[in-house]
Amino acid sequence: MSRRALIAGLLLLAAAPVRAQVQVTSLAAPDAFSTPGRETGLPAELWRGTPIETARAVLPVLATRPMSPAAAAFARRVLATGAAGPEGSVGDPALAGARASALMALGDVVAAAKILERQPGLERNAELAKATAEGALLAGHNDRACAIAESLSAGREAVYWLRLRAFCQAEAGELGPAQLTFDLAQTQARDATYGRLMAAKLAAAAAGAASLRHGLDYALSKSLNLDLTAAKPAPAVASALSGEAPVEPIFDVSGIDAALGGLGTSLREGPPPPGGVSALIAAAAEADVKTRARLQGAALLVAALVPELSGADRTRLAGFATPEGKGPVGRGLALEAAGVGRRMGEAALLALWTCADAGPGGPALGDRVRIVHALAQAGLMADARMFALEGLAGLK
Numbered sequence: 001m002s003r004r005a006l007i008a009g010l011l012l013l014a015a016a017p018v019r020a021q022v023q024v025t026s027l028a029a030p031d032a033f034s035t036p037g038r039e040t041g042l043p044a045e046l047w048r049g050t051p052i053e054t055a056r057a058v059l060p061v062l063a064t065r066p067m068s069p070a071a072a073a074f075a076r077r078v079l080a081t082g083a084a085g086p087e088g089s090v091g092d093p094a095l096a097g098a099r100a101s102a103l104m105a106l107g108d109v110v111a112a113a114k115i116l117e118r119q120p121g122l123e124r125n126a127e128l129a130k131a132t133a134e135g136a137l138l139a140g141h142n143d144r145a146c147a148i149a150e151s152l153s154a155g156r157e158a159v160y161w162l163r164l165r166a167f168c169q170a171e172a173g174e175l176g177p178a179q180l181t182f183d184l185a186q187t188q189a190r191d192a193t194y195g196r197l198m199a200a201k202l203a204a205a206a207a208g209a210a211s212l213r214h215g216l217d218y219a220l221s222k223s224l225n226l227d228l229t230a231a232k233p234a235p236a237v238a239s240a241l242s243g244e245a246p247v248e249p250i251f252d253v254s255g256i257d258a259a260l261g262g263l264g265t266s267l268r269e270g271p272p273p274p275g276g277v278s279a280l281i282a283a284a285a286e287a288d289v290k291t292r293a294r295l296q297g298a299a300l301l302v303a304a305l306v307p308e309l310s311g312a313d314r315t316r317l318a319g320f321a322t323p324e325g326k327g328p329v330g331r332g333l334a335l336e337a338a339g340v341g342r343r344m345g346e347a348a349l350l351a352l353w354t355c356a357d358a359g360p361g362g363p364a365l366g367d368r369v370r371i372v373h374a375l376a377q378a379g380l381m382a383d384a385r386m387f388a389l390e391g392l393a394g395l396k
Helices: 003-021 052-062 069-080 093-105 109-116 126-138 142-151 159-171 175-188 192-203 215-223 235-242 254-260 274-285 289-303 311-318 329-340 344-358 365-378 381-394
Strands: none
Touching: 052 069, 052 093, 052 344, 069 093, 069 109, 069 344, 069 381, 093 109, 093 126, 093 235, 109 126, 109 235, 126 142, 126 159, 126 215, 126 235, 142 159, 142 215, 159 175, 159 192, 159 215, 175 192, 192 215, 215 235, 254 289, 254 381, 274 289, 274 311, 289 311, 289 365, 289 381, 329 344, 329 365, 344 365, 365 381
């Protein structure tokens, strides 16, 4: 072999690894739940076995309905967790947007921003784009929100985008187009508060009081130099204004602890002692008319945390007259099955669905007992105790 041929052969051998290194590998599309908003302590298998249909049904509800303090804190914890999502959540930008929107509505703007910053396909999905635009408005990045509205290629005819584009056009000094877009938005879905603020912006007139319902209201009120301190902010706006994470609730159970021997307070640290639960159930079964309903409600909430009750305890509980809750029977069955199957994510979503239906006052006692029991069975004991404490604090 000639010297020239030998050198050529060595060069080919040296180049082979380089060619292998630059081969392109396709990356898997992200699912809607893998990106963490913050550390929550929940496991990577949180969503194992959760039907994607349940997530699609519940997440939009959580973004639009207020819940009790315990439910809101639980929802923030679950939705901020970075974990492989339910089967079918890969490449679902609408679900990622619904997750971020729910977190913002619950007051965790920082977690929502972390989730949104890694989501592709913004211009192709209106739900994801809306969440990102709202986040930009809350952060004071109006130009970013306007750029999103301009680049959106799907769903841009929805009223939210008309309202945002009218604001953006007015911000850019395009008052004629802004007036036309504003009129179209009000024709499609009239909003008195938005109408008042935008009319003032277009006519440079008095606007009245500020509104802090969401990011767009906040941006409008701020652009009009209104007194933001005089308005009650929604959780998302309050979080943006304070720059702090939501405060986790602490429930005052001192009012009932006197009757429970401090059992309620002990739940803050861990599960109830079995002996204390049996004593509470026995006392509730024998209580007089004045205290019976309260003690039986407390006994049910605490007993729901215990994995296995004695036969005598089960018999006494079966005789309590506490009525059923208000949640649908089918949802109750699904919640129970999720708890027995230790499907954490499914149990969490079904519980939160009932809480969202119930509103800020929290679920009825019967529903709360089922929620506490299902979450405890599913392995979400700390969250089950929080729901029990909220229920105990509210007993009269």
